[in-house]
Amino acid sequence: MSEKRKITVAYGDGIGPEIMDATLRILDAAEAPLEYDEIKVGEQVYKSGISSGIEDSAWDSLRENKIFLKAPITTPQGGGYKSLNVTIRKTLGLYANVRPCRAYTPFVKSNFPKMNLTIVRENEEDLYAGIEHQQTEEVVQTLKLVSRPGIESIVRYAFEYARLNNRKKVTCMTKDNIMKQSDGLFHRVFNRVSEEYPNIEADHMIIDIGSAKLADNPESFDVVVTLNLYGDIISDIAAEVAGSVGLGGSSNVGQTVAMFEAIHGSAPDIAGKNIANPSGLLNGAIMMLVHLGETKLAEKIENAWLKTIEDGIHTGDVYEEGTSTALVGTKEFADAVIERLGQTPSTFKPVYYKEDADPIDTKHIPTTHYRTKTLVGVDVFIDWREHDRDANVIGQTLENAQGEALKLKMITNRGVKVYPSGFPETFKTDHWRCRYTAPAGSCSNKDVYDLLKRIDDAGLDFIKTEHLYEFDGVRGYSLGQGE
Numbered sequence: 494m495s496e497k498r499k500i501t502v503a504y505g506d507g508i509g510p511e512i513m514d515a516t517l518r519i520l521d522a523a524e525a526p527l528e529y530d531e532i533k534v535g536e537q538v539y540k541s542g543i544s545s546g547i548e549d550s551a552w553d554s555l556r557e558n559k560i561f562l563k564a565p566i567t568t569p570q571g572g573g574y575k576s577l578n579v580t581i582r583k584t585l586g587l588y589a590n591v592r593p594c595r596a597y598t599p600f601v602k603s604n605f606p607k608m609n610l611t612i613v614r615e616n617e618e619d620l621y622a623g624i625e626h627q628q629t630e631e632v633v634q635t636l637k638l639v640s641r642p643g644i645e646s647i648v649r650y651a652f653e654y655a656r657l658n659n660r661k662k663v664t665c666m667t668k669d670n671i672m673k674q675s676d677g678l679f680h681r682v683f684n685r686v687s688e689e690y691p692n693i694e695a696d697h698m699i700i701d702i703g704s705a706k707l708a709d710n711p712e713s714f715d716v717v718v719t720l721n722l723y724g725d726i727i728s729d730i731a732a733e734v735a736g737s738v739g740l741g742g743s744s745n746v747g748q749t750v751a752m753f754e755a756i757h758g759s760a761p762d763i764a765g766k767n768i769a770n771p772s773g774l775l776n777g778a779i780m781m782l783v784h785l786g787e788t789k790l791a792e793k794i795e796n797a798w799l800k801t802i803e804d805g806i807h808t809g810d811v812y813e814e815g816t817s818t819a820l821v822g823t824k825e826f827a828d829a830v831i832e833r834l835g836q837t838p839s840t841f842k843p844v845y846y847k848e849d850a851d852p853i854d855t856k857h858i859p860t861t862h863y864r865t866k867t868l869v870g871v872d873v874f875i876d877w878r879e880h881d882r883d884a885n886v887i888g889q890t891l892e893n894a895q896g897e898a899l900k901l902k903m904i905t906n907r908g909v910k911v912y913p914s915g916f917p918e919t920f921k922t923d924h925w926r927c928r929y930t931a932p933a934g935s936c937s938n939k940d941v942y943d944l945l946k947r948i949d950d951a952g953l954d955f956i957k958t959e960h961l962y963e964f965d966g967v968r969g970y971s972l973g974q975g976e
C-alpha cells in the first residue's frame with residue numbers, strides 16, 4: 494500500500510469519540526498510509542428518525558472505501574430501532590465475525606494466563622435470518638436456514654485464518670447429534686475442508702460440552718469455528734473468561750467489505766471523562782491493518798501496545814495496585830503507545846505476522862452438485878384442536894384423504910410420533926405434522942396438490958407443507974421421534 498488508502502470511520506457514541514481519537518492518533522504516529530472519510534452512525538441518527546441508525550448517504554462511503562473502522566454506538570432503548578451491526582453485516586454481506594480473545598497476564602489479571610484463542614462465527618445465516626411465523630394459536634416457529642456456500646465460506650475462512658496466523662488447531666462446534674441436517678451439513682463441510690489443511694489439527698465438539706470446556710479450560714482451544722447463534726454465545730463466554738472485555742477487537746469480514754471495531758459497547762457511564770481504555774478499538778484497527786496487508790505496521794503498533802501494557806501503564810479498568818506502574822487517561826495511554834512505537838515487549842512474545850500474508854479470500858468456493866433430486870413425500874402441517882386432540886380422530890380423517898400415490902405414514906406433535914400407535918401421555922398442541930410418503934419416483938407436485946385439496950375438503954386447516962426429497966438417493970429430511 495504505497496499511496497494513502499481511504500477508509501470509512503465512525504466516531505460513534507459515549508466513549509466512541511475519545512477512543513477513536515486515541516486510535517487514529519496512534520495510526521497517524523505510526524505513519525499508517527490512511528485517509529479517513531467520516532460517516533455518522535448511531536444515537537443521533539436513530540433520534541433523527543432513521544430506525545436503522547445509518548444515513549442512506551453513508552452506504553456510498555462504505556461501498557466505495559470497503560473498509561470501516563467503527564467506534565461503539567448507543568442503541569436507544571425501545572422505539573423499534575434496529576441493530577446497526579446486524580443491518581451493516583447483512584447489507585454488506587459480512588459473513589465472518591472474528592474475535593480473538595487472549596489473556597495478558599501477569600499484567601492484566603486472568604484466571605487463564607495461557608488463554609489465546611479466536612472465535613470465527615458465521616454471521617449471516619442460522620436463526621438470525623429472522624424468518625418467524627405464528628402458525629397456530631399455540632405454536633410459533635423460527636426457521637434455521639443454513640447454506641452449503643455459506644458454511645463453506647466460514648469454514649474456509651477459519652482454516653485460512655489459522656494458516657496465516659500460525660495457529661495449530663481449528664475446533665468446529667455444532668449440535669449435529671440433534672440437528673442432523675443443518676448442523677450435520679456444517680460438520681460434514683468442516684471435515685471435507687479440513688482435509689485441504691493437513692498441517693492444521695481439526696476436531697469437533699458438540700456445542701454444549703464445547704461451551705462448558707471453553708469456560709472451564711479455554712487454554713486448550715486455538716481457533717473455534719461455529720454457526721451464528723452458538724458463536725454469539727461462546728464469543729461472549731470467551732471474552733469474559735479472558736478477563737479483557739475492554740481490550741478485545743473484532744472484525745466482520747465479507748467478500749468485498751470489512752468492518753473493524755472494539756468488542757465492548759459505548760460505555761455511556763464513563764463517557765467524556767478521558768478514562769476509557771482505547772485498546773479494544775486499537776486492536777480492531779490492528780486487525781484492519783493485517784486485513785489490508787499492512788502486516789509490518791500492524792506488528793509495530795501491536796508490539797508498542799504490548800510494551801505499554803507490560804510497562805504497567807494502565808487505564809482504570811485494568812489498573813491494579815502492585816502490578817500497574819501508572820494510572821493514565823485515554824489520551825495519556827495513547828501517548829504512551831506512541832512513545833513506544835518501534836519497541837518490542839520483553840515478557841510478552843513480540844507479535845509477528847507473515848509478510849506475504851494475502852488477505853483471506855474465500856471467493857472461489859467449490860460447490861458440490863447433486864445429480865438427482867427425487868420427491869418421496871410431503872409433510873403437511875395442520876392446525877387442529879377438536880375431539881380432545883385425539884390423534885386417532887385426525888389420523889383416521891387424514892388416512893381417508895390419502896390418494897393412490899401418497900400414503901399417510903405418521904403424525905407427530907412437537908416432533909414426537911402420536912399416530913399410528915402413540916402414547917396417551919404425550920402432550921399434544923394444536924400443531925400437527927402429518928407425513929405422507931410414496932415410493933421414490935412415484936409422486937409429483939400434482940399428487941401433493943391433489944392431496945391438499947382432499948385435506949381441505951375434509952375440513953382440516955393445513956397451514957404449511959414441506960416437501961420430502963432424496964438427493965442422490967440420500968434422505969434430505971429428519972425422521973420423527975419414534976418413526
Ligand code: NAD
Nearest residue numbers: 565566567568739757758759760761762763769770771810
Ligand atoms: P459496555 O461495553 O458499553 O459497558 C459495560 C461496562 O464496561 C461499563 O461499566 C463500562 O464502563 C465498561 N467499559 C466498556 N468499555 C470500556 C472501555 N473501553 N474502557 C473502560 N471501561 C469500559 O456495555 P453496555 O453498558 O451493556 O452497553 C452500552 C451501550 O453500548 C448500549 O447502548 C449498547 O447497545 C451499546 N453496545 C454497542 C456495541 C457496538 O457498537 N458494537 C456493542 C455492545 C454494546
